[in-house]
Amino acid sequence: MPKYVSKFRDQAYRQNAGKFYDEMRGSRESTLAHLSNPSPSVRSAALHISDNYWDGAKDPAFLGAWRRLGLADPSDGIRGTALMFLGSAFAKSKDLAESRFLAQIVLDPNTPKGVRWDAYQALRCVQQDVSLTDAVESLAVV
Numbered sequence: 541m542p543k544y545v546s547k548f549r550d551q552a553y554r555q556n557a558g559k560f561y562d563e564m565r566g567s568r569e570s571t572l573a574h575l576s577n578p579s580p581s582v583r584s585a586a587l588h589i590s591d592n593y594w595d596g597a598k599d600p601a602f603l604g605a606w607r608r609l610g611l612a613d614p615s616d617g618i619r620g621t622a623l624m625f626l627g628s629a630f631a632k633s634k635d636l637a638e639s640r641f642l643a644q645i646v647l648d649p650n651t652p653k654g655v656r657w658d659a660y661q662a663l664r665c666v667q668q669d670v671s672l673t674d675a676v677e678s679l680a681v682v
Contacts, residue, residue, distance in 0.1 A: 620658035627662025
């Protein structure tokens with residue numbers, strides 16, 4: 541069952557996905573494949589569709605793709621989103637492997653600061669009693 545997605549967000553996914561939108565909405569496998577699409581806008585749409593329509597947080601294939609995107613996607617925005625999705629998927633679990641993965645990104649001086657910050661927020665979600673919503677709201681205070 542897909543999460544509730546506002547018409548506004550769905551329209552943004554449709555615009556970013558372009559001709560691939562219906563394909564991704566209709567096929568989990570297509571969405572997974574488009575996470576490797578050369579177009580950053582299509583990858584972004586696939587990332588959001590994987591979370592909102594295919595419940596990627598419970599799917600090992602999507603979780604693996606999110607890790608790959610979070611580690612090495614050419615777009616810092618996609619990297620950050622993938623990392624935040626991972627933090628949300630493992631929220632409050634204190635999962636050691638996920639925590640180590642995220643901590644490596646946080647500590648890597650060659651990783652852009654914005655991506656490191658997203659990895660830190662995701663790590664907080666995994667390790668502490670902090671939800672993704674709390675982590676995002678904390679940004680407004682900084």
